[in-house]
Amino acid sequence: MKRNLSLLCSVLMMAAIMLTACGGGGGGGGAATPAASESDSKTGSEYGSAAEKKVATFIWVQEFTTLSPLYSTGWFTSITRQFWNCWAWQYDENNKPYPYLVTEIPSFENGGISEDGLVITLHLRDDIKWSDGEPITSDDFKFTWEMTIDPKNVVSSTYPYDNVVSIDTPDAQTVVMNFETPFAPWQSLWQGMVPAHILRPVFEADGTLDNAEWNNNPSVGCGPYNFAEWESGSFARFVRNDNFFNAPAKIDEIFIRFVPDDASQTAALVAGDALLGAFIPYSEAAKLKDAGITIMTQPSGYNEGLFFQVSEEFSHPAMLDVNVRKAIAMSIDFDSFNQDVNLGLVQTPGSFWDSLPFYNDPAMEPYPYDPEAAKKLLDEAGWVDSNGDGTRDKEGVEFVIQHGTTTRDVRQEFQAVAQQQLAEVGIKLEILNYDSDIFWGTYADGGPTYTGELDLQEWSDAPYGFPDPDVYYWLCSEMPNNDYPSGSNSFFLCDEELDALVQLQSTQLDPAERQKTISQINQIFHDKVYWLGIWQDPDVWAVSPKLTGVKFSGVTPFFNITEWDLTQ
């Protein structure tokens, strides 16, 4: 009796499983049979032959959290935006801007930027429109700005729109932006538009755009593709926008698959299930190349670097001596690491602006690997091993410093190598690893980075708003303390000369003047060893030979996606 009961229960459970899984119907046959499914019925039936419909499958190793330009700045969200949203100006494969929604890029010469630098005027094209046919006008620009800075919207960042004091729209094709002080990084504005005609009514009804359907289901866009579908955890689809204001795209549909890790990404690419992969780690590059996949790298401003904490209050006393810092720079063999572990695919960057040759001029050279010279410098600085325990010391203080970073594999590998090489010159490196959300916890949260616990900090960073060379966290005013707990100067560094230059460069709208300021900053970084480059961190793409016409930009990666095509 009881046995029958348990048997019945099992049967019921199996039936429940079948029912939930079945959805629309049929289920027989193997993977090749396009069965009717819960999702869009087009999915299955149009895979007859590739000649009928061109679908390119891309693999993302991280799923975007939202599609809205207001609510996320994650890298995968912003690159996906390129398919269905639009920017005022795009950047080509040399990271040079060219006009996209505007007729020309504003400058002093064409009057787009006023003499005092406080007014920037955009002239919009008159043929630009949203995917539903509505024209894109200055009203959309003003609305995007208003929504970004409105406190009722919990946007991820108000930068750089919070620098714009007001926007005037004298007519539908003119946008006049007013600034309080000259704002050199203005080109990082307008990296995604929000349709006023769709969202203004939503904002007025709800009082906020946080819950708008459009955020995850953008019915209207302005890019070469339209959003079609997003199944959380599995895939997203974009289909060609036939209302696009520029030449239409050649590939009919872009299909993005989400996979959990690099190994599955490589497997999918090697098997030919996908044509494009992003953010490829170097450890996978060899496997992909062997399978005939092309690896394309595109500088996007990011370089992995060691940041030195130089503060009387928090740092180890040795770190305050510039010669000691030079010694550290010469004790680690960055080049071999890049040769062996990064498979020679990247070099050691000599400057924070390594991917901006215009600003890294004259170009800084990384310090050579010279442990003997390093030992001499340390001896001269008074750090010798007086008690024979293998670690240098001075006035009773042992030379033990902390190095902190997040838990990425390649960073941990670097830490182990650095620890050993520093031990060889008599410096003891303590290694600390944290999850990103703990590592980046603010001073208020007691995060290790912002409370002075780490003498050496490592992460990958780019000038903010690349290709704009702006930096801000070496400002004295950014030091975290009780009055300013979110301060970003985790190095507690206050160098008067550097501070003045950093403040100056963000107001210099004239590229030539700015270049001079930045090269001075560059020189200081090098001479005073405030930052050491470990490896360049370009965008790494894996492109199947079946995709042709592919070019990437470091700023707007898919700038020429309309020219991409599929071959057999």
Add this chain to the structure above:
Amino acid sequence: MFRYVIKRLLEGIPLLFFISLILFLLMMNVGDPIATMGGRTITRPEDRERLKRQLGLDKPIIVQYAYWLAGNDWTTVDVDGDGVPDKQGTRKGILRGDFGTSLVTKKPVTELVGERIPNTLILMVAAEVVTILFAMLLGIYSALRQYSAMDNFMTTLLFVAYSMPIFFVSLASMYVFAILFKRWGLPYLPTVGMFDPQVGKTASQILSHMVLPVFTLSVPYFAAYSRYIRGTMLEVMNQDYVRTAKSKGLPRRQVVYIHALKNAAMPIVTVVGLDLPFLLGGAVVTERIFAWPGMGRLFFDHVSRSDLPVVMGILMLVAVAVVLFQILTDVFYAWLDPRIRYD
């Protein structure tokens, strides 16, 4: 019995409050959700301060707990950052069914969880069914053929299966059934996700994608359970009433399956009943390896980003299910075994 159930339910309520408090306090200190909102770049200080205020993270812990529990629509919040509360809050709190919105994806927690629960249930229930079936078969066989060569061999094999870390089983099975089979040209099993997106969410897709994860999940468990069943079967087979049945001349099958198994299966009912609610939590490691979009993966992804509403939502869901199922199991057990009385 009715009074007993009511009493248990009432006892469960302070328990749930207590659990929620412990978990909330733990979660408050596991990292800064705002820290990673900048994506590839570091979140700017102005944004950090603004987001902290907008998400209510600048309030003291006890206030945040109160808002989570009972909402904030009975008070005003400061929306524009001038230090003066101006707008009515909009949250209702978990006691009224508002699980809040995810700090990471801005979607309501109920939506996120609702999307994932069916996927998890499909996987976990299938794994549980496979586990029970195999555990019974192997356990009974072992008990009947105690100390035979086959029994010893199987025991060793099961011990090995039981001793491997579960992800080792996943990785090894992935290696053999997907990578190696493919290399040798044999039909191979898929390893990523719940279905092949280009084909669609069909039953056959789900079934084929389910094979490896279900296998991985059930192996350590049926290894353990089968030993357990073997033990209880042996104990039962030595009882007097079984000897009586045998001496009555009943066919072996009847003796084993009807008389012995019925009683040997009772402890299993308890164990399975207590296991069931944890199925809701999914399997963190297995779902990660096979990219199965389930609750375990949801939990792990959101714990890494310190997404308190989602994590607390999942934990409380499971806790409530556990309390309910414990009561259900006790009631079921009493119904099965007439000797048990709770009053």
Add this chain to the structure above:
Amino acid sequence: MTAHTPSIPQLTDDLSTPPLTLWQMGWLRFRRHKMALAGVVILILLLAFSFGGTVFYSEKEANFTDTSLRLQPPSVQHPFGTDTIGRDILARTIYGGQISLFIGIISVVIETLLGILVGALAGYYGGWVDSLLMRITEALLNIPTIFLLLVMAKFFGNEIPEIEIGGRVFSGSVIVIVVIIGATSWMYLARIVRAEFLSLKENEFVLAARATGTSNMQIIFLHILPNTFAPIIVSSTLSVANAILSEAYISFLGLGVQPPTATWGNMLDSSANYLDSAPWLWFFPGMLILLTVLSINFLGDGLRDALDPRSRTV
């Protein structure tokens, strides 16, 4: 008449051989369990490997990186191959084994102490003490272990800096992991101990002890507790296996002991991306974990059969 009694064959008197104690009986039964004996042998070999292997490889050698020798398959100089930055895997499994075994054993010590304390107090005193302690136990049991492990691992994070024990320096996260695993697994033992206490405290020897004025603490720890050793030993032994597996689990999710301190668990984690390209990265630590856990399980199984007083065979 003088008759002499016929000689009666002398029978050996059963009472002249001393009765076996529980432990002696246990040992006799244990000896017959061949798997358990094999388990013990394997464990001894593994302990010799991890702790004795230091004779052959110094810790410095285990941590020595040479990026030009990365990812080399097993060879004569490197019997287990090298890892992604050129460290010798054999040396790392030796030192990693020390940490993994250390974690396994110490976390079980913590767990056993906590479990006994809670279970004994709850079982002996009953009443509100029992209610309170059992509510806490239930609360923790109601949360899936892996969730609890994850949340606690993030909570304690990197609070503890490097420490030095016995000449070895390792990351403070080892202590964190030990505490976490101990703190999330004591509940099962507490329930077992409580059940034992509930049934034993009604026995006469307890009454007698109370009558002679023995204090409660003495009754709990000196009188009742020794009678509960059998299930505690079995449970603790099997918990070591669980602790080693839990450590492997958390490491696989990236929250375990932080590199460069090696453990078998975090060596498996870093091998996940090299499944087919460098199988020696996961094979050796995986096999070592498997052997350790397997032999502990055999041992535990044997102990259970040997020490269970309800079992009828000798």
